[in-house]
Amino acid sequence: MELRHLAAFVAVAEELHFGRAAARLHMAQSPLSRQIRLLERDVGAVLFERNTRAVGLTSAGAALLELARRVLTEAAVARRAVGAAGRGEVGRISIGFAGASSYRAIPVLTHAVTSRLPGIELALRGQLYSSEALARILDGELDLGFVALPARDGVATRVVHIEPLMVALPDAHPLAGAPDIALADLSAERFVTFPSARGSAVRDATMRACYHAGFTPSITQETPDTYNLLTLVAAEVGIAIVVGSARSITMEHVVFRPIRDEVPAMDIALAWRAGQVSPALRAVLEIAESVLPTPAD
Template sequence: MTEIRWLEAFVAVAEELHFGRAALRLHTSQSPLSQTIRKLENDLGTRLFERNTRSVALTSAGHALLPRAYRVLQDMRLAREAALAEVEGVRGKILIGFSGAVNHLTLPPLTRAVRRRHPDIELDLTSRVRTRDGLASVANGTLDLAFVGVAESPDPSVVARLVAREEIGAVLPLDHPLAREKSIPLQSLAGDDFISPPTDGSSSMTEVLLASCMAAGFRPRIVQELSDPYMVLTFVAAGVGVTLMSSGISSIIPSGATYVPLDAPHHYMNHAIAWSADNDSAVLKAVLDVVEEVFPPVAS
């Protein structure tokens, strides 16, 4: 099993691109982690990382090894699950990624139901996973499930199942001139500063925000991008700007901000769960059965 530990160390460093953070993640110290990477490089006869005092980067050999390392580690996890299932029923770990506040109505019902039905399944939850990263992670096996906005996946093996559809509305500071209106036209926010999730194509919420504003005839002036959805709401509450969010967040908006519905035409945020059809984990299958129980079909 020594080689497996080497691959686990390699994947941690490859994802963090920082030996200190990777060591913390693996619950070890930096010196033995560096020694493990050197042993793997010596065994392979090639350097996997270019490293200096300021940065760590994958070499071409490292880039070539990474998807294969993902596959080996996933196969080992599935083999352990299969062996345990023969004598103990469904047990093991499920790796679930989610964005954050926007999943507060979809993640808890699933995790509670899984705990009730399968108490021997361990839930490993990772937050701040945006749509693009979630789709990539289920494709390479670093996540079993990811809560995402419905989007095209670069990997044809990735399956997405719609679990909720929420109307988009405006989140405004309480002292905004339109904060007390029952509903507003989106065009009325054309002159406002906007707070947004990242605009690098990784967030479905950002794509919906941009598309909604463009349909209303303007491009939003984004003055701040934040990866944490709840921090977006907090910055609105602080008076930095306005934003658009799905209606499900209306019950968790921080003091200092309020949710205001938009006039027709309405726009919607789709919430989905994605997984890889190539992932034949018995634990994943059991959780997907729970998904079917918890989330009734949603019209897209």
């Protein structure tokens, strides 16, 4: 039993006229009649009563009509679903992120994807630092991640944000009123930062910047996210080096100051597994390119 035979049957059953049904299907009447005969042979029953003046459904034809409509509807739904999947309009994309750099980008991207591609399900996985996110991308556990460059072999990236590094310190700190801060002036300070074992790019940048300023920072406490980090700063547990986006977090008794030293900014990028782009991921990347464009040089 073929779908085209069922479509021919439904057209004749609804029109009760072979000529009108043939016109509706954009075909000649003779092939239409042949399809009806083939369907009758398949089901083993006569479906239409025919005479020179009228066409009517037999009891077998009446029994088949609703079933045929249902099959054709489900087939059309299946075709649309397969087509939508092929175009990347349906699917599930997992996105890893951590830190203040992604706090503004994530809502922008998710809103754009859900409004333009409602068939795409986004699975957001927070507190995935750059090294963790890159490892999961390469392992196929994660489709997309916000990471700090450089990345790894096998990972494709596109820069979406450039983050300057700043010093976060309590508003009662002696340097809080300075327009900017030299890192060497922080050599005797206690620092709070992100965990060392999880591959935080901000922590790595902190250690490098302090090393180039001539000292190794004294880490008094570690914490997994930016909000907790700034809470510790406000509580005068220590100071911190953070990305510029951390200023978007409202926290009383914390001030942010530029670093006077020539400290490289951090390139924040979207990362995905090179050569493993599904239609759904490609569609999300296209939306990301429009709402999170690469910063101008």
